[in-house]
């Protein structure tokens with residue numbers, strides 16, 4: 027079951043510059059910074075009630091964020107939904123014809139297991155499913 031919009035991912039060229047802008051915009055500070063080496067990204071997270079903004083900077087030239095910045099420039103990169111059972115949702119969506127970008131849930135930021143759906147089959151929006159692995 028989908029439970030809520032977990033975060034909105036925004037691709038940025040320079041995380042410290044974007045941190046400063048979003049700190050002023052939201053009158054808040056990031057509650058965490060985290061590097062996810064497997065995705066080639068450094069992130070910072072802001073929280074507005076239960077919704078998070080994830081800023082993403084590339085750490086290597088072949089990361090999805092570097093490729094996105096090269097093709098489209100800075101901006102909204104993905105929309106992430108929290109689900110209560112990621113494997114069940116992956117199986118359901120695959121059976122419905124969505125294209126999963128990873129066949130097994132993989133570790134994301136902020137103690138989540140994540141799976142991405144190809145944007146070509148979702149009206150151009152990259153969708154992330156995530157399930158908390160916190161107790």
Ligand SMILES: CC[C@@H](C(=O)O)C(=O)SCCNC(=O)CCNC(=O)[C@H](O)C(C)(C)COP(=O)(O)OP(=O)(O)OC[C@H]1O[C@@H](n2cnc3c(N)ncnc32)[C@H](O)[C@@H]1OP(=O)(O)O
Pocket residue numbers: 035062065067069080082090091093094097098103104106127133134135136138140142144145150151152154
């Ligand atoms: C921090 C961890 C985690 C979390 O816990 O929150 C994250 O959020 S990690 C975020 C970064 N990781 C990912 O994005 C993983 C999933 N993405 C991918 O597997 C790839 O980026 C992709 C979506 C399959 C595209 O890869 P690829 O085919 O190699 O790149 P191209 O640049 O050639 O793009 C092909 C095609 O798709 C369009 N595209 C690419 N990214 C997006 C996007 N984010 N939103 C919408 N469309 C996107 C791209 O423009 C190309 O279109 P055409 O040019 O029309 O063919």
Ligand SMILES: [Co+2]
Pocket residue numbers: 033035080104106154
């Ligand atoms: Co994300």
